[in-house]
Amino acid sequence: MTDGGRRDARAETPTFEEGRYVYCLVSLEGTDGTSLETEGVEGEPVRVVDAGDVGAVVHDCEEIYDSADLERIRRWLVRHQRVVDDAGDAFGTPLPFQFDTVFRGDDAAVHAWLERERETLEAALSSLAGHWEYRVEVVRTDPVDESTLVRADADLTDLRGRIEDAPEGAAFLLEKRYERRLDEVRARRRGDRADRLRDRLADHAREVHELERTRPQSVGELSAAADDGAETVCRLTLLAHEAAEAAIGGVLDEVAEEDGLEVRFTGPWPPYTFAPSFGEGATGRDGGPEPTTGTDAR
Amino acid sequence: MxxxxxxxxxxxxIDVxxxxxxxLRADVIVxxxxxxxxxxxxxxxxxGMETMTDYGLFEEWDTTRRARAVERRQYGHRDRESLEREPSAEADE
Known part of the structure; x- marks a missing residue:
């Protein structure tokens, strides 16, 4: 790509005179007042624009948050997340918006949209009430002993035997087959382990989704510790009621007790992965789970 | 635990x-x-900013394309050649 192309892209960034950056929607049902003590992206003061029982957590903005400076983007993202967290603490499970969603217009524009979509939004909020997203990552820090795998698999046992008896050239080819088979066996074991865990967690969660085993590289990784070569068995994301948190922790404790396995359990997060899409023809996004609430405005 | x-x-x-x-789908506006x-x-x-340019900047940028862009970014190591990546925008390796 050329610098010229980048400049062009910048030049055509949408502009607007008045806008509202939206962090999330919250249910105001049963809450008194709409005050929220928190600081927004770039230190902006955060407010709640309400329409009946639905509130939008916003700050006034005049431009899009766009930067090629990854560290800056990361700070924005962290701030965005903190505001959504604070909103969740104050008003219960929020409907989190994707980073950098900006309404063109003033409070009245946001209010009008809330009014128009009110039924859908209230249904989505009440459906998610008390539910949060939890993330689970199981890592094998201690690889399964190769000899254990060979003993447990007839093909590997057979290949191992043949390699020992074969002349050099043939042994080389057999060795290749052996390595391939070994990879298959490891992958199958990983899959079986992940399936078992999924099934068990499904008893306590409203939804369980398996994520890509490899974590996406992104701005988030800037400060992440380097990978120590451990093998990720699975990464799952769950939508679960907060009351089920302890039971889920219990299931994970059992996994963590297994030799060579480590479990990372994070949350409760706002239900980002499980947030619905709004708008005509809105469907699940590529690569992500379908919206769960069935509240898409169609 | x-x-x-x-x-x-x-x-x-953060990625999430x-x-x-x-x-909010773009078509909701229309x-x-x-x-x-x-x-x-x-x-x-x-x-990578060039992705945006490829897609005619913002007009055509709907969620599906956005998701694809993320996917490309996510799996950039696999099909690196298909995407000229902005060097500073990647923290991998």
Whole structure:
């Protein structure tokens, strides 16, 4: 790509005179007042624009948050997340918006949209009430002993035997087959382990989704510790009621007790992965789970 | 065990903020509302600004394309040649 192309892209960034950056929607049902003590992206003061029982957590903005400076983007993202967290603490499970969603217009524009979509939004909020997203990552820090795998698999046992008896050239080819088979066996074991865990967690969660085993590289990784070569068995994301948190922790404790396995359990997060899409023809996004609430405005 | 939510854990959801969350489809503006929405695509910065240019900048940038861009970014190591990546936008390797 050329610098010229980048400049062009910048030049055509949408502009607007008045806008509202939206962090999330919250249910105001049963809450008194709409005050929220928190600081927004770039230190902006955060407010709640309400329409009946639905509130939008916003700050006034005049431009899009766009930067090629990854560290800056990361700070924005962290701030965005903190505001959504604070909103969740104050008003219960929020409907989190994707980073950098900006309404063109003033409070009245946001209010009008809330009014128009009110039924859908209230249904989505009440459906998610008390539910949060939890993330689970199981890592094998201690690889399964190769000899254990060979003993447990007839093909590997057979290949191992043949390699020992074969002349050099043939042994080389057999060795290749052996390595391939070994990879298959490891992958199958990983899959079986992940399936078992999924099934068990499904008893306590409203939804369980398996994520890509490899974590996406992104701005988030800037400060992440380097990978120590451990093998990720699975990464799952769950939508679960907060009351089920302890039971889920219990299931994970059992996994963590297994030799060579480590479990990372994070949350409760706002239900980002499980947030619905709004708008005509809105469907699940590529690569992500379908919206769960069935509240898409169609 | 109890779930954690410290700085380390936050790394876990940073990507999610770019990829997930309530999405307002661009068509909602056209078909439903006078409320024009500026749906911003910071993901594109991460994916590389050229991606945005390829897609005719913002007009055509709907969620599907956004998701694809994220996917490309996510699996950039596999089909690196298909995407000229912005060097500073990648933290891998």
């Amino acid at each position: 109890k779930p954690t939510k410290n700085e380390d854990a936050l790394v876990d959801v 903020l770019l990829r997930d969350g309530v999405v 078909s439903v509302a006078e409320i024009p929405l500026v749906g911003v695509k910071l993901t594109a910065v991460v994916a």
